[in-house]
Amino acid sequence: xxxxxxxxxxHRAKLWEIAFYALNNTSTNIYMxxxxxxxxxxxxxxxxxxxLAGSFVTVMRxxxxxxxxxxxxxxxxxxxxxxxxxxxxxxxxxxxxVSSFILFNVTPSIPKSGRFPFFVVVxxxxxxGYTCQCVVTKSAQSCLTNDPKQRPIFAMFDSVYNVVALTMxxxxxxxxxxxxxxxxxxxxxxxxxxxxxxxxxxxxLQLLFGCIAAVCAVLxxxxxxxxxxxxxxxxxxxxxxxxxxxxxxxxxxRAIQMLVASxxxxxxxxxxxxxxxxxxxxxxxxxxxxxxxxxxxxLTSIPVxxxxxxxxxxxxxxxxxxKALVIGTIGSIASALGIFxxxxxxxxxxxxxxIVNGIKGLLNPATxxxxxxxxxxxxxxxxxxxxxxxxxxxxSIVIPMTADCADYEVYRSGRYVPGLMGTLxxxxxxxxxxxxxxxxxxxxxxxGFRKELPVESTPYSDxxxxxxxxxxxxxxxxxxxxxxxxxxxYPLTKEKMEEIQExxxxxxxxxxxxx
Numbered sequence: 273x274x275x276x277x278x279x280x281x282x283h284r285a286k287l288w289e290i291a292f293y294a295l296n297n298t299s300t301n302i303y304m305x306x307x308x309x310x311x312x313x314x315x316x317x318x319x320x321x322x323x324l325a326g327s328f329v330t331v332m333r334x335x336x337x338x339x340x341x342x343x344x345x346x347x348x349x350x351x352x353x354x355x356x357x358x359x360x361x362x363x364x365x366x367x368x369x370v371s372s373f374i375l376f377n378v379t380p381s382i383p384k385s386g387r388f389p390f391f392v393v394v395x396x397x398x399x400x401g402y403t404c405q406c407v408v409t410k411s412a413q414s415c416l417t418n419d420p421k422q423r424p425i426f427a428m429f430d431s432v433y434n435v436v437a438l439t440m441x442x443x444x445x446x447x448x449x450x451x452x453x454x455x456x457x458x459x460x461x462x463x464x465x466x467x468x469x470x471x472x473x474x475x476x477l478q479l480l481f482g483c484i485a486a487v488c489a490v491l492x493x494x495x496x497x498x499x500x501x502x503x504x505x506x507x508x509x510x511x512x513x514x515x516x517x518x519x520x521x522x523x524x525x526r527a528i529q530m531l532v533a534s535x536x537x538x539x540x541x542x543x544x545x546x547x548x549x550x551x552x553x554x555x556x557x558x559x560x561x562x563x564x565x566x567x568x569x570x571l572t573s574i575p576v577x578x579x580x581x582x583x584x585x586x587x588x589x590x591x592x593x594x595k596a597l598v599i600g601t602i603g604s605i606a607s608a609l610g611i612f613x614x615x616x617x618x619x620x621x622x623x624x625x626x627i628v629n630g631i632k633g634l635l636n637p638a639t640x641x642x643x644x645x646x647x648x649x650x651x652x653x654x655x656x657x658x659x660x661x662x663x664x665x666x667x668s669i670v671i672p673m674t675a676d677c678a679d680y681e682v683y684r685s686g687r688y689v690p691g692l693m694g695t696l697x698x699x700x701x702x703x704x705x706x707x708x709x710x711x712x713x714x715x716x717x718x719x720g721f722r723k724e725l726p727v728e729s730t731p732y733s734d735x736x737x738x739x740x741x742x743x744x745x746x747x748x749x750x751x752x753x754x755x756x757x758x759x760x761x762y763p764l765t766k767e768k769m770e771e772i773q774e775x776x777x778x779x780x781x782x783x784x785x786x787x
Contacts, residue, residue, distance in 0.1 A: 284417050372478050583662075597759060
C-alpha cells in the first residue's frame with residue numbers, strides 16, 4: 273500500500289481541486305435545469321396531457337432512484353487505474369449528452385403515435401447516465417479530503433456555482449433572450465405559440481447546456497485526479513462488501529438515516545418550489561410580468577452567494593456541518609413566512625424592478641435607474657436574498673455531510689462504502705422528490721388546468737395564487753420542519769467528527785505498519 277501524502281491522519285485537497293470537483297454537481301444540475309421544462313416538451317411536442325406529463329416525470333424519478341443502489345454497488349466494487357470515481361463521470365457525461373440530443377432532436381421526427389414510447393425508452397437511458405455522474409458528487413467526497421474544516425468549502429463553491437449558473441444566468445437567458453426569440457406571434461403581436469411549446473427552443477437549450485455541462489465534467493475529472501486513489505479510500509485498504517453489509521449499514525448507521533430523512537423531505541419541497549410552472553405563475557401570472565423572474569435572479573444571485581460564503585465559512589467550518597444545516601433551516605423558515613405575508617397582504621402587481629433583457633441588459637447602466645424600482649419590489653428583493661442565503665446554506669451542506677456519514681461507517685464497522693452512502697441518499701431523495709411534478713400537476717388540474725399547464729400569458733385567478741403559494745412557501749415549510757426534527761437525532765457533531773477522524777487515522781497507521 274502506498275504511503276498517504278499526509279502523516280497526521282488528515283489528508284487535504286488543494287483549494288483548486290475542491291473548486292474543480294464541485295463542478296461535477298454543476299454539470300448534472302445543468303441537465304436538471306434543462307429537464308425542468310420537460311413537462312412542456314411532453315405536452316407541446318410529444319403530445320400528452322398535463323397530468324400524464326407530470327406523472328411521467330414522477331415515474332422517471334422513481335426509475336432514477338431504482339438505478340441508484342445498483343450504480344452505488346458498482347462504485348464500491350470499482351478500483352481501476354483511472355480511479356474509483358472518475359470513470360463514472362466520463363461514462364455518465366457521454367450518456368447524458370447523446371441521450372438528451374436524441375430526445376430533443378430526433379423525437380419530433382418520429383410519427384406522433386410512436387413519440388411517447390420512444391421518448392420513454394431514451395429517457396430511461398438518460399437517467400442511467402445521470403445516476404452514474406451524480407453518484408460521484410457524493411462518493412468522492414471522503415477521498416478528496418477528510419479535514420472537517422475543508423469539507424464545507426465544497427458547499428461554498430457548489431452554492432456559488434449553482435446560484436450564478438442556475439438562479440441567475442439561466443433564468444435571465446431564458447426569460448430575456450429565448451422566450452422573446454422563440455415565441456411565435458401574429459401580426460397583432462399576440463403569442464400564438466409559446467416558446468415553451470416550441471421545439472426549436474429545446475434544440476437550442478440542449479446543445480448549449482450539453483456543451484457547458486461537458487466542460488464542467490472535464491474540470492471535475494481534473495480536480496479528482498490526484499486524490500482518486502486507494503490510499504485515500506477509507507482505511508486505505510480494500511474491504512470487500514456485499515448486500516448483507518448494506519443491510520447492516522441501513523439498519524445501524526443513524527447518521528445516514530437522519531440525513532436521508534432530512535434531505536429527502538427538503539428536496540421534495542424544494543422541487544415543488546422551484547418547479548418551472550411555479551416560477552411562471554409566480555412572476556408571469558401573479559406579478560403580471562414573467563421578465564421579473566430574470567430580474568429577481570440578476571438582483572439576488574451575487575448577494576446570495578456572498579451570504580452563503582460568509583455563512584458557510586463561519587458556521588460550517590467553525591461550528592460544524594450539523595449546526596450549519598440547523599441555522600440555515602431556521603433562517604429559511606423566518607424569511608419564507610415574510611415573503612408569504614408580503615405576497616398575501618401586498619399587491620404583487622405593484623412589483624417594479626429593472627427588467628433585465630438578456631445578458632446585455634444586465635450590463636446596461638440604464639437598466640438600474642432608480643425609476644425602475646418600487647417599494648414592493650425592494651421589500652421582495654430583500655426577503656428573497658435573505659431566504660436564498662439561508663436556503664443555500666441548508667441545502668448545500670447536505671452533500672459534504674454524506675462524506676461524514678461514510679467516515680462514520682468506517683469508524684463504526686470498518687466498511688468503506690461511499691457509493692452506498694451517496695446512492696442510498698439519492699435513492700430515497702429521488703423516490704420522494706419524484707412526487708413533486710405530480711403534486712404540482714394535480715394541484716393545477718384541481719383548479720381547471722387538466723390539458724395544459726399555465727404559461728406566462730395565462731389570466732390571474734385566486735386559485736392560481738393559492739396553488740403557487742402552497743408550492744412556493746407551504747411545501748418548503750413542511751420540509752424545513754422535518755429537517756429540524758431529523759437533526760435532533762443526527763449524531764455527527766463537530767466534536768464527534770474530530771473523534772472519528774482520530775480513530776480512522778489510528779486504523780490507517782496500524783495498516784501501514786503491517787505493510
